Amino acid sequence: MIPIEFAVIGGSYAGMSAALQLARARRPVLVVDAGQRRNRFVDEAGATAHGFLGQDGRAPAAIAAEARRQLLAYPNVRWIDGLAEDAHHRPDGRFGFRVGGTEVSAARLVLATGVRDDMPPVPGLAERWGRSVFHCPYCHGYELEEGAIGVIATSPMAVHQAAMLPDWGPTTLFLNEAFTPSPDELALLARRGTQIERTPVARIDGVADVVLADGRRCAMAGLFAQARVHMASPVAEQLGCAFEQGPMGPFIQVDRMGQTSVPHVFACGDAARAAGNVALAVGDGAMTGAAAHRSVMF
Template identity: 75%
Template sequence: MRIDFAVIGGSFAGLSAALQLARARRDVLVVDAGLRRNRFVDEAGGTSHGFLTQDDRAPAAIAAEGRQQLLRYPGVRWREGLAEDARVTPDGRFEFRVGDLVVSAGRLILATGVRDELPPVPGLAERWGRSVFHCPYCHGFEMNAGRIGIIAASPMAQHHGIMLPDWGTTTLFLGGVYTPSEEERAALAQRGTVIETTPVERIDGIADVVLRDGRVLTMDGLFTQPRTHMSSPIAQQLGCAMEDGPMGPFIRVHAFQETSVPNVFACGDAARAAGSVTLAAGDGALAGFGAHRSTMV
């Protein structure tokens, strides 16, 4: 298949990017493997928060409506599957494979997202998206000003420890992951965050933190700092420059979300140190604008 624009990733960023191109009356192919990062929220029966006009709505419902609206445009094609084996061809186009289909695109938008690696605390992964989260702005309000626990996975736990007291009574479980400096301890104390140094044995119930000494501290919800990894190797295959963020690597982008590889654009969580549904949709729109404008120069 030969096409002007291809968007790899059909979640919030990819949908937003493709929508701009469709409205510019350009042909666009969206390839989606169906692995949205926030799918665990859907599995838990939860909802998305902080997205204007879509607050407290299931992420799957938002994405499904976005796809339905996008497919009303005649220039849009949708292909389910995993994009693989990307390369730059001698004529400057971009080629990749989806199953037995080989796609040649003049412009490429990577909205491939990331996957989360959680700390190896028994019981934590099973509650991911249910009572264990990573973004206070996305889930802090739902703690109802209650008891919030932070399971340290990296020094970024300090950042959570400073922020989360705005959403509830906060306890930071260090778990031997890192040792706060005296200055950091003072900052945490000023915010009212309690530091617990006893290692965490496991998580029980909804958000019960079982400590190695046998104590059980019941929380209303937990936050942790996952390590993020690229969900797809395509950016590396094409030679896109990467940045090292506090949570993991992400694709370096410039104005209008263009990567270091000309005519390749990136958006969403794969191109941010940290993101959200709202930011993904905004970045997707910029990537769509950028990809379209790049055909005029």
């Protein structure tokens, strides 16, 4: 049994940021990490992270590794690589969970468990996720060098992307029979200069070529798609945390300080917001870690 005051489940950007605040408050902290960063596909593609002040253009793995090194320099921080399972309320008012064969008991929990992206079933799309298929124009749009951009529709949310992306390059919305835009949506896309292609998509080839069902090939510099998101861990549900429904999937309901519906359980990062990136995850973590610390005093 490991008794600890604060346990952070999830050791990516939000979790490490939260743990850092607790470490600097001189509190004992345990970080449990399953090693499945959401943006690991960017590293596999040899690409870099963008939009994070002071870290623009660095590999996501390098940012995470340096953050871990700095965090573990604090002697009151312990790190366990593994999957947190079987989270529950203990009779003594604390929280319990298991990592491998080890039981953990914590007075406060910070959930930074992240989400899993489920890509639409377009042949060739999932294989290019993080390489030439993206979800965030602020993270990846600039590097497309104002080349042709395609939006593969999977839901009405595609209109949001298709209306934004012309600032980064000439944009085509491939409806792919996912939905029918309303007259107001069509007017918005027309004002933004977005082209609309109604022929279904057969597959994605090359770097980001959209091959249509009639055989036409549309060469794109990059593609954007609306992946469905799911909780990467069942811990929040096991503890009874309330959820909200976002446009692409559920996320943990929290207040402005990261407190969930379960007292003394906090959440931050992508698991606790409708959409996010590295910079937002770090900010969420810093605020939530400080709020978790204050909860033992007030």
